[in-house]
Every structure is written in structure tokens, then in C-alpha cells.
Amino acid sequence: MLGAKQYGDALNNYIKAGSQSCPPEILEVLAHSEIDRIRLRVAENPRTPKDILELLASDKNVDVRIAAGTNPSTPAYVSYRLAFDEDPDVRLGLADDVNTPIELLEKLMEDSNPYVSHRAAQTRDIVLSQGKVRSFGHKLLHWVKKGLDEPELRYA
Numbered sequence: 297m298l299g300a301k302q303y304g305d306a307l308n309n310y311i312k313a314g315s316q317s318c319p320p321e322i323l324e325v326l327a328h329s330e331i332d333r334i335r336l337r338v339a340e341n342p343r344t345p346k347d348i349l350e351l352l353a354s355d356k357n358v359d360v361r362i363a364a365g366t367n368p369s370t371p372a373y374v375s376y377r378l379a380f381d382e383d384p385d386v387r388l389g390l391a392d393d394v395n396t397p398i399e400l401l402e403k404l405m406e407d408s409n410p411y412v413s414h415r416a417a418q419t420r421d422i423v424l425s426q427g428k429v430r431s432f433g434h435k436l437l438h439w440v441k442k443g444l445d446e447p448e449l450r451y452a
Contacts, residue, residue: 309329309331309334310331310337313326313337315341323344324348326338327339327351336357338352339352339360339361339364341367342368342369349369349371350364350371350374353377361386365390372400375396375397375400379404384407387407387409388409390404391407394419397430397431401416401417401420402416402420
């Protein structure tokens with residue numbers, strides 16, 4: 297159980313982590329917090345620097361990885377890597393996000409987990425119906441076989 301001072305410090309850090317005005321140096325410190333909810337708030341913050349989001353995409357906590365993968369500031373290659381996360385909840389989180397690049401949604405439609413593939417198809421249909429397609433930004437990209445189980449996105 298946290299004492300009053302510890303609880304106050306944790307609450308203060310939680311609020312800072314979600315603040316749009318929090319300096320990158322503080323976000324970096326908070327990204328290493330022992331408290332999952334603080335790291336989650338850092339991963340959700342669109343002002344979090346890309347290198348910190350990349351770090352949080354490897355976090356032990358599934359919710360932190362999902363937040364990092366769905367943050368609009370996360371580089372596409374980080375979201376791509378999370379599309380192959382061992383935990384289906386991470387893949388489902390990406391499949392459920394309308395901001396996931398359309399190429400990634402289409403790849404998630406091939407996921408071995410039926411919940412992930414179905415949700416990715418639903419999300420893709422929603423995105424296409426709204427006409428707000430987010431792409432990796434390159435029309436000349438294609439999937440290539442990297443290894444046995446891990447395809448890779450490359451320039452054509």
C-alpha cells in the first residue's frame with residue numbers, strides 16, 4: 297500500500313505523463329516508472345518522442361504496448377512490429393484502431409487469431425466507408441517473406 301506522499305507523487309506523475317505540455321525529458325523519465333499506469337499514460341501521449349514510443353512498444357505490460365502502437369506519433373515501423381506481437385491482445389488493439397495504416401489492417405486480416413482477423417476486417421471497412429484512409433505513406437510498398445513466420449514491408 298502506498299503512503300500518502302507516495303500516492304501523491306504517483307498521482308502527480310500520472311497527471312504529468314498525460315499532459316500535452318510535459319517536456320520530453322520528463323516523459324523519458326516517466327517512461328521508466330515502475331507504475332504501469334504511468335507508463336501507459338506516456339505511451340498514450342501524442343507528444344511523446346518517437347524513441348520513447350519505440351521503447352514502450354517493447355514494454356512488459358500489454359496495455360502499454362497497445363497504447364504505444366496506437367499512438368498517432370508512433371512511427372509506422374513500430375506499429376508494424378507490434379502487428380506480430382506474441383500477445384493477441386496487442387494485435388487486437390491495433391486491429392481495432394481506425395488510425396492503423398490500411399496496409400497493416402489488411403495484414404492483420406490474415407492473423408491466425410480469428411478475433412484479430414475479424415476485427416481488422418471490420419475496422420478496414422469502417423475506415424474505407426469514412427474515406428479517411430491512413431497509409432504508410434508509400435504507394436510502392438509490398439510484403440516480402442523475411443523468415444518462416446515474419447513477413448516484412450519493403451519498398452517495391
